[in-house]
Amino acid sequence: MKWKVSPFNDFIFKKLFGTVGNEELLKAFLNAVMKDKNLPLIEEVTIIEKLELEKNHFEEKLGIIDVHAKTDKGEVINIEVQLCNEYNIDKRTLFYWSKLYSSNIKKGQNYEVLPKVITINILNFNYYHEKWVHLFFTPTADVDSNLKMNELEVHFIQLPAFRKRHEKNFKTHELERWLTFLTQSANEEELEEIVAMDQEIFKVYEEIKHLLSDEEVLAVAEAREKQFLDYNSAINHAEARGRQEGVELGIEQGEFNKSIEIAKNSIENGLDDELIVKITGLSIEEIKRLRNELNK
Incomplete structure (x- = not known):
């Protein structure tokens, strides 16, 4: 079952x-x-x-x-x-x-x-x-x-x-x-x-x-399941790396630095700008600036 x-x-x-x-x-x-x-x-x-x-x-x-x-x-x-x-x-x-x-x-x-x-x-x-x-x-x-x-x-x-x-x-x-x-x-x-x-x-x-x-229905459902798992994995990875790098940077640099690192890792993992704003609390302008910086 x-x-x-x-x-x-x-x-x-x-x-x-x-x-x-x-x-x-x-x-x-x-x-x-x-x-x-x-x-x-x-x-x-x-x-x-x-x-x-x-x-x-x-x-x-x-x-x-x-x-x-x-x-x-x-x-x-x-x-x-x-x-x-x-x-x-x-x-x-x-x-x-x-x-x-x-x-x-x-x-x-x-x-x-x-x-x-x-x-x-x-x-x-x-x-x-x-x-x-x-x-x-x-x-x-x-x-x-x-x-x-x-x-x-x-x-x-x-x-x-x-x-x-x-x-x-x-x-x-x-x-x-x-x-x-x-x-x-x-x-x-x-x-x-x-x-x-x-x-x-x-x-x-x-x-x-x-x-x-039905093989076609199963294929679509499994693809959707994989999409969900990949998405969650990307977010968890980005947040974990951000937390670790935030520690390495020093806690005294505060939550802003931690959010910056999470945002950078989220960009690298292919998340879109609006979702990164929701995760980090940073402004859309700050996310775009980071994306441009990473793309140089």
Whole structure:
């Protein structure tokens, strides 16, 4: 039951939950998320097919692949799997939430037509404290927490935080059952038990087997997996070299020198300017100056 690529590989996840015909699988996973926070369940969901991750999109190294859907109540749902930490997920989430929210109104229409937008971010890194697996955000009034602006609903699911949990309550907790299965964070016997006890997870299991038996699908998924590993390796290498060279330069030269060294190594490892700005906190002008200096 152990697979060559993770179901959270963004290409495979899109095939599983973002393909027309797999609405029941998407609804089952969404309702596991909703139940975890005692939120109203979804009766029906329609998948809206958008961008597919194909081979010719690989040049977009950090391209985001998401699942876009609507519920029977008109709510818009966006599920995003993010494998790499770009150090901006909170701001990025609010930006894309606002774009989705505002895109549902046309000139001259009443604001009442704007639907609730639910965003679910599945992160392969801990952006918040590692003790939190599932965080739920919605604005509440400062005078009464029962007063809410219900149009905004944002979820973060941190996979490393879940993997780190020693005891996973998959027998009675639906979201933990899904996450245990999808992250493969259990032994073979427990994974077989999960598949046997949950009909929708069994369907996902069968769909994964079918997808990974297709040589072309497997090749694309494995290429995407390698791309992610290479990217993380480049960042880790750049940061490690920067830290080491910062020590050699002397701590008294401060964090600025350390950031400069990390930036230089990031440039040498092929990272783009905007990402280096996020990693180091240096200005875009400083990064360009360093790039010109290194290219001489």
